[in-house]
Amino acid sequence: MINLEKPRYDHVFLDQLFQNILEDDISSPGARYPGGNYFQYPEDLSVSGYRICWQLLNDGVNIKNFRFLVLNILLKGGTESVKQRQNFKYVRARFKHLRFACANFDRRHRYPWSLNLVTSLMGHMQDAFKNRQIARTRIFGTILFLTILPAFYALVRFQMRSFLPDSNKNMIAYHQRENAKIDSIVRKEKITAQDFHDLRKIISRRVAFNDTFRVLHSSHYLDKISLYLADINGEMGDYHDRLVEKNISTPGSYKENIFILEKKLINKIIHLIR
Known part of the structure; x- marks a missing residue:
């Protein structure tokens, strides 16, 4: 061990x-990848x-x-x-x-x-x-x-x-699989709340990865990525809060809700995985 x-x-x-x-969820509208x-x-x-x-x-x-x-x-x-x-x-x-x-x-x-x-x-x-x-x-x-x-x-x-270490090759492959999941969701014309939940979790994991990475290996490049990720994470957090509030007023609506993500947010996410 x-x-x-x-x-x-x-x-x-x-x-x-x-x-x-x-x-990691503070929006930075001017952030660029x-x-x-x-x-x-x-x-x-x-x-x-x-x-x-x-x-x-x-x-x-x-x-x-x-x-x-x-x-x-x-x-x-x-x-x-x-x-x-x-x-x-x-x-x-x-x-x-x-x-x-x-x-x-x-x-x-x-x-x-x-x-x-x-x-x-x-x-x-x-x-x-x-x-x-x-x-x-x-x-x-x-x-x-x-x-x-x-x-x-x-x-x-x-x-x-009970931690089992991984190789860099496998970690990169894992991120590529996560990117594929992101791509499959943002390509949909309309997404469900479950799609949104899955997408938000992937973004949150990527934010956490970069937060840790840049503490261990300080880099202006990684700092810029964190600002970009935080901007996306912040916008998605606002979406989440609105969904939760709607679910309080209309129980069950969170899972049933179908909506269209703003094009600007979709473009930011797509740029992240390209």
Whole structure:
């Protein structure tokens, strides 16, 4: 099993990675995709990429404190506290980033089911209390609380540590397969909410990959790619929020909704995969 605790990354690297994550959905209308070939992957990218993401979560999350936060919010059926909302958001951001790291850097290129469950529940609970849905906050909060109790969380920890490194060749092939999925979706005249959900997840994984890559190997080229990706991610996040709001007013509408993506956004996405 790969040693994920050593070598240790300095807090400067971990802080920069977290800052990248917090900025990865900020729209930059003037962002342009840089010309030239993509930055060459260093040989150790799979291991070093996963290791720094693992340390970001391991060092930055006190699961006992988070357990009390979840319990507090679910018992009240929500929270208006800016500090509580921010703490929840920051924990979820670290979990999401490690989940993306599993898809990006592990040779299986998939989410461990227990980590995916916990991270997804965080998202459902956060959507619920942001939209002041008391019942849903309590339902998802209760399930989330159970999954972060010591017994189940031991399984989550085990799966997070069970990392299998990948080769650069296979990582590139994985990104090419993801690009093909993107292409098949954006070529449709109209897309379903499920298509949009799948597309957004792929873009989010690519954003997370680049956020990690540019911390390990500083480059103005990679910084420009991140601005471009963040612009796309921000626009898609706005779409997502509107879909969630519509689903609240009309239950079931999220899955049934069919819509046309703005041509400008489609062109940005197509340029990304060409």
